[in-house]
Amino acid sequence: MKNIVKIALNIIFPPKCAACKEILPYYSTALMCDKCCEKWETEKETKCSKCGKIISMCRCMPESCKDSIDMLISVAPYTSSGSVTDRLVLYAKENNDRSLFSFMANEMTAAIYADLPSAEDIIVTFVPRSLARKSETGHDQSEYLAKIVAENFSVKMMRLFRKRGKIQQKTLGAEKRAENAENSYLLLKNTAENVKGRTVLLCDDVVTTGASLSVCAKQLLNAGAQRVYALTFAKTVKK
Numbered sequence: 433m434k435n436i437v438k439i440a441l442n443i444i445f446p447p448k449c450a451a452c453k454e455i456l457p458y459y460s461t462a463l464m465c466d467k468c469c470e471k472w473e474t475e476k477e478t479k480c481s482k483c484g485k486i487i488s489m490c491r492c493m494p495e496s497c498k499d500s501i502d503m504l505i506s507v508a509p510y511t512s513s514g515s516v517t518d519r520l521v522l523y524a525k526e527n528n529d530r531s532l533f534s535f536m537a538n539e540m541t542a543a544i545y546a547d548l549p550s551a552e553d554i555i556v557t558f559v560p561r562s563l564a565r566k567s568e569t570g571h572d573q574s575e576y577l578a579k580i581v582a583e584n585f586s587v588k589m590m591r592l593f594r595k596r597g598k599i600q601q602k603t604l605g606a607e608k609r610a611e612n613a614e615n616s617y618l619l620l621k622n623t624a625e626n627v628k629g630r631t632v633l634l635c636d637d638v639v640t641t642g643a644s645l646s647v648c649a650k651q652l653l654n655a656g657a658q659r660v661y662a663l664t665f666a667k668t669v670k671k
C-alpha cells in the first residue's frame with residue numbers, strides 16, 4: 433500500500449536528481465541521476481594536494497583546528513564550482529530531504545568507521561544553525577546528519593550547542609569567521625556532565641576554515657571531553 437501511494441505521488445511530483453535537478457523516472461528511488469552518480473564517484477577520488485590521499489582517507493586539517501581537534505574526517509571535496517558535492521551540500525541546506533541526509537550520513541559513517549574507538553565512550557553532536565536560520569529552512573541539516581551517524585553506531589546524539597546571532601559563516605572572510613564563531617556558539621547547560629571523559633564526535637555538513645568546528649571543540653575540551661573528532665560531509669579544498 434505504501435508503495436502504491438509513493439508511486440502515485442511520484443507520478444504527480446516526479447522525483448528529481450538531488451544534484452542537477454533532472455527529472456527521474458517516476459518509479460526511481462535513486463537520489464541522483466546516473467550522470468551525477470558517476471561524477472560523484474570521480475569526485476570522491478580527488479586527492480588532497482598536501483598528503484596525496486583521497487579526501488575520505490586524508491586527515492589534514494585547517495590550522496585553526498590543530499589545537500582542539502584530534503582528527504578531522506570528511507567524505508568529499510567542496511570546490512565552490514558547482515560540483516556534485518557542492519550541490520548536495522546546498523540541497524541539504526535548503527531541503528528537508530531524509531533520503532539525502534541518510535545518503536550523506538552513511539558516507540560519513542563509512543569514512544570514520546575504522547578510526548572510531550570503542551563505542552560506549554562516544555557521544556555524537558553537531559554544529560547547529562542559528563534558530564533564525566533554522567526557522568527559515570525548517571530544519572538543521574547538521575542535526576539530521578548527526579542523528580543518523582549516531583544511529584549507525586548505536587550511540588547517543590545530543591544537542592550540546594546553541595547558536596546565537598544571524599550572521600552566516602559563509603558570508604564572511606577567514607578572520608571575521610573566526611571572530612563570529614567565537615561569539616556565536618554557546619554550550620548548553622548540562623553539557624559538562626555529558627561529555628566528561630568521553631570522545632565527542634562533532635558533525636557538520638562542510639568544513640571551510642574550521643572556525644566553527646574549532647570554537648565548538650575548544651568548549652567541549654574545556655567542559656571535560658577527552659577528545660574531539662570532527663566529521664563532515666564535505667571539506668573545502670584548494671583548486
Ligand SMILES: [Zn+2]
Nearest residue numbers: 449452465468
Ligand atoms: Zn543529476
Ligand SMILES: [Zn+2]
Nearest residue numbers: 480483490492
Ligand atoms: Zn590531506
